[in-house]
Amino acid sequence: MSAISELSHIKVDKAKTPEERRARAKEAGRDNKAGYLFLLPWMVGLVVITIGPMIASLYLSFTDYSLIQAPEWIGLENYARMISDERLHNALRVTFTYVFVSVPLQLILALAVAMLLDKGMRGLALYRSIFYLPSMLGGSVAIALLWRQLFGSDGMVNQVLQLVGINSTTGWIADPKYALGTLILLHIWTFGSPMVIFLAGLRQIPGMYYEAASIDGASRWQKFVKITLPLLSPIVFFNLVLQIIGAFQSFTQAFVVSNGTGGPSDSTMQYTLYLYQKGFGQFQMGYAAAMAWLLVIIVGVLTAINFFASKYWVFYDD
Amino acid sequence: MTDLETRVLTETPTTGPSPQEAGEVQHSTGDRVRSVIKHLLLIVASVVMIYPLLWLLVSSFRPTDVIFRTPGLWLKDLTSINYTQGWGALQDPFGHYLLNSAIVVVGAVLGNLLSCSLAAYAFARLKFRLKTLWFSIMLVTIMLPIHVVVVPQYILFNKLGWINTFIPLILPKFLATDAFFVFLMVQFIRGIPRELDEAARIDGCGHWHIFSRVMLPLMGPAIATTAIFTFIWTWSDFFISLIYLTTPNTYTVPLALRSFLDSTEGSNWGAMFAMSIISLVPIFLAFLFGQRFLVKGIATTGGK
Numbered sequence: 001m002s003a004i005s006e007l008s009h010i011k012v013d014k015a016k017t018p019e020e021r022r023a024r025a026k027e028a029g030r031d032n033k034a035g036y037l038f039l040l041p042w043m044v045g046l047v048v049i050t051i052g053p054m055i056a057s058l059y060l061s062f063t064d065y066s067l068i069q070a071p072e073w074i075g076l077e078n079y080a081r082m083i084s085d086e087r088l089h090n091a092l093r094v095t096f097t098y099v100f101v102s103v104p105l106q107l108i109l110a111l112a113v114a115m116l117l118d119k120g121m122r123g124l125a126l127y128r129s130i131f132y133l134p135s136m137l138g139g140s141v142a143i144a145l146l147w148r149q150l151f152g153s154d155g156m157v158n159q160v161l162q163l164v165g166i167n168s169t170t171g172w173i174a175d176p177k178y179a180l181g182t183l184i185l186l187h188i189w190t191f192g193s194p195m196v197i198f199l200a201g202l203r204q205i206p207g208m209y210y211e212a213a214s215i216d217g218a219s220r221w222q223k224f225v226k227i228t229l230p231l232l233s234p235i236v237f238f239n240l241v242l243q244i245i246g247a248f249q250s251f252t253q254a255f256v257v258s259n260g261t262g263g264p265s266d267s268t269m270q271y272t273l274y275l276y277q278k279g280f281g282q283f284q285m286g287y288a289a290a291m292a293w294l295l296v297i298i299v300g301v302l303t304a305i306n307f308f309a310s311k312y313w314v315f316y317d318d
Numbered sequence: 319m320t321d322l323e324t325r326v327l328t329e330t331p332t333t334g335p336s337p338q339e340a341g342e343v344q345h346s347t348g349d350r351v352r353s354v355i356k357h358l359l360l361i362v363a364s365v366v367m368i369y370p371l372l373w374l375l376v377s378s379f380r381p382t383d384v385i386f387r388t389p390g391l392w393l394k395d396l397t398s399i400n401y402t403q404g405w406g407a408l409q410d411p412f413g414h415y416l417l418n419s420a421i422v423v424v425g426a427v428l429g430n431l432l433s434c435s436l437a438a439y440a441f442a443r444l445k446f447r448l449k450t451l452w453f454s455i456m457l458v459t460i461m462l463p464i465h466v467v468v469v470p471q472y473i474l475f476n477k478l479g480w481i482n483t484f485i486p487l488i489l490p491k492f493l494a495t496d497a498f499f500v501f502l503m504v505q506f507i508r509g510i511p512r513e514l515d516e517a518a519r520i521d522g523c524g525h526w527h528i529f530s531r532v533m534l535p536l537m538g539p540a541i542a543t544t545a546i547f548t549f550i551w552t553w554s555d556f557f558i559s560l561i562y563l564t565t566p567n568t569y570t571v572p573l574a575l576r577s578f579l580d581s582t583e584g585s586n587w588g589a590m591f592a593m594s595i596i597s598l599v600p601i602f603l604a605f606l607f608g609q610r611f612l613v614k615g616i617a618t619t620g621g622k
Contacts, residue, residue, distance in 0.1 A: 028445060034525040035446025042437035042456070042500065045493025049471065050459055056470035067473070113363065116356055123357070129609060130364045136605045136612075137371070140554040141572040142594035145579075146374050149385075149587055156373060159389035189367065196613050241461075249463050252556040252572075259579050272557075275465055280561055285469050292466040299463055 061290035066283045078290035088291070090266050091274040094180060098270060099247040102187035107239055110191040114198035115228070128199070131192045138190035144256035148173060151182045173257055176267035183253050183268060194239040201235035202228070230315040237314045241306050248299050251276070271295060378591040385587055401596075404589030408574055408581060409566045412593055415574035419553060422487045422570055426552040427545050429491030430499055434544060435537065437494045438503030439529045443515060459497045464557070472561060486562045487555075487570075491548070499544045502615060506540035507533065543615025546608035550601050571597045 036043075061078055063071035082088055113131060117124055137143050150156045153171030161168045172178045209227050218226070229236075251272040254262065262269030262277070275295070279288030377385045379396040405412045440446070441453055475486045494500055510533070518528045534541075556572040563569055569577065575597055578590045605612070 031444050031525075032446040035440045035444035035449065038436045038440035038444065038525070038529070039446075039452065040436075041433040041492060042494035043452075045433070045490060045495045046455065046459070049490045049493055049495050050462070050467055053467035053470035053474070054462075056473075057466055060469060067476070113360075116360055121353075121356075123360075127360050127364060128613075130368050132609070132613075133602075133605060134367055134371070136550055136601055137554075137598055139551070139556075140598065140601065141556055141575045142374075142597045145575060145590055145594055146370060149591075150370060154386050156370075156389045159387070163389065189370075200613075245461050245463070249465070252554075255556070255560075256576060256579075272465060276557075276560075279469055280472075285473065289469045292463070292469060295463050296466045299461070303461060 057289040057292055060286050061293050063286045065285040067285060071286065074286070078287050081287065082290060082294065087266060087269070088274065091262075091269045091271045094267065094269055095248060095271040098180060098184060098187070098250070099244060102184040103240070103243045103247050105184075106188045106191045107194055107236070107243065109188060110195040110239070111198050111232075111236070113191070114195045114202055115224075117199060119203060128196070132196055133192065135190035135192035138186060139252060141252060141256055143186070144253045147182060147186055147253065148257055151178075174264055176265040179258070179264055179267045183250075183257060186253055187247065187250070194243060197235055197239055198232065201232050205231045233314045234316060237306070237310050241303060244302055244306070245299055248272075248295065248302075374591055375595055378588070378595045380588065382586060382588040385591070400588035400592035403586065404578075404592040404596075407586065407589050407593075408577060412574065412596065414567070415569050415571050416596070418484075418569060419571040422484050422559075423549055423552045425484065425488035426491045427548045429488060430494075430496055430544055430548045431541060433492050433494035434496065434499040434503055435534065435541070436529070437500045438507055438540075439525075439533055441500070442504045442507035443512075443528075443533075444525065456497050456500055459495075460501060468558075468561065475562065481562055482565050482568045483562075484568075487552075487558055496548070499548070502543060503537065503540045506537060510536050539611055539614060542608065542611040546604050546611055547615065549604050553597075553600055553604075 060071060062073060062075055064074045064077070065071035117127055134143075148155075151172035152158075153169055153174060155172075157172065158168045158170070170178065172182050205228065209231075210223055213223050213227060249272055250270060254268045254270045254273050255276070258264075258268045258273075260273075260277075262273050271291070272295075275288050275291045278284045278291060372391055373389070376391050376393065376396075377388075378400055379393075379398065380388065381395075381397060381399070384395065408415075437456075441449070441456070471486070472481075475481060480486050514536070515528045515532055518532045523531070554572060555570075556576070559570045559573050563573060566574075566577065575590070575593060578586070578593070
């Protein structure tokens, strides 16, 4: 191996004669062509599936369009309508509540459990599988249906409560006060995937840091605050960004638990569900496109804030 | 609390044969207490996490009226009637929807593997103009909400007459639109020693050969991770299917499951649970046999 690597070094370093330079230029040209050839499927996708539709939806957001007649230019009317659309404001409230309650709780739980799972402890693989499995299943309709039963008025949760002496007839999913809570709980239940990322990160922290701290008499809490958190902060950041973006787009659970209505009383009307109703229920494509752009802006701004704020709390070793 | 205990224990003056040894012994009792508490916590958490799933499984073998009276897991009076009922409860036998989902999943997995690995090789190994720009665009598209493209996409696919076909679900995968996997594979290829492709290049291999004969065989773990994640996500996908598949005979499994809520007025929970279990089995198997790759794959993208 090392002989090969030496050879390649020689080849790179000693391209001094004109022929060699020409040969390298030719190779670079070939690289350039090959690069674009390998990227071709991705670029077609980028234009046809992503950027093209993005521009089209920006255009549509200034039109009135119901698929039947040609789009009719109405300027900023869709956006003006959004300002006075009470149900949209409610959908934003619901979504922000959902995201900013469930994401931090989920991440804290994920980190706490990851820290309990020491390297080499007994049963590690089993614990990890049990905690990880729900995050693989959590996005499915099957689990959302299960949630409908669990938190129904005669569902399993109320039966369990009865066993411990609490007589609850609350239909959790039918009560506007609690319905969103059941969705938040479902999101927290899927803490396994950030947990796995935290686990990988924790394994990368050299054990000698903790040993050195122990010798200096640091307490467990001090070690956590002074060693674990700073060294893990890039991963906390990564999880935070991805989970926020993901949670904003959550749709299936709210759709199934409310059977597509966003009810009761719009209490589970997440933004994407409302967008779906507008676009694909009532075929107000222009309005849906405007809503989609608002979503992009919200997610973009939050991600930008996250990146900006990260300068103050994320610690990069290198 | 446990921290305090440990400290108190280790700081107690020792009377043993040698201070060092005694310190170690006492330290290990403190550790044992901590370990027991930790395992207790983890076991309680595990039970809470897994209980709904086990209950779903057991309930799928119970008559509906029993489901609503039994929060426990005891296994008596089990019946398979839910499975036979659920299988035939919708317009087509449930196997039809399983087949639909299987077609979409196979297409999506093939598409993602092919298109994402090609793009990843270019980003990880080739030098071409504007590479940094393209790469950042690719990263941004990972974070882009699908909703911003879905309306025009629908209009486009509608014009092409592709509504109620699987093309809108599969074609984008052949165009590397799941940029997450491109990124995952780029990260993986960057970890493969460059000497290997340099050697192939010196032997006169072109890029296609280096890609197909050198890189692909080395990319096993990244390919497995991509395949398994694509499998699980496509199998569970609801939003895209909901938009493009509107006639019941094109339904994928998630749509079929949801339609139980309408067709049986959401009352036949036994049948619904039974088909739910069937729909979860493939994900569970993928998880069981692929967990190693899922854990590793998620760590490669998350770690750095």
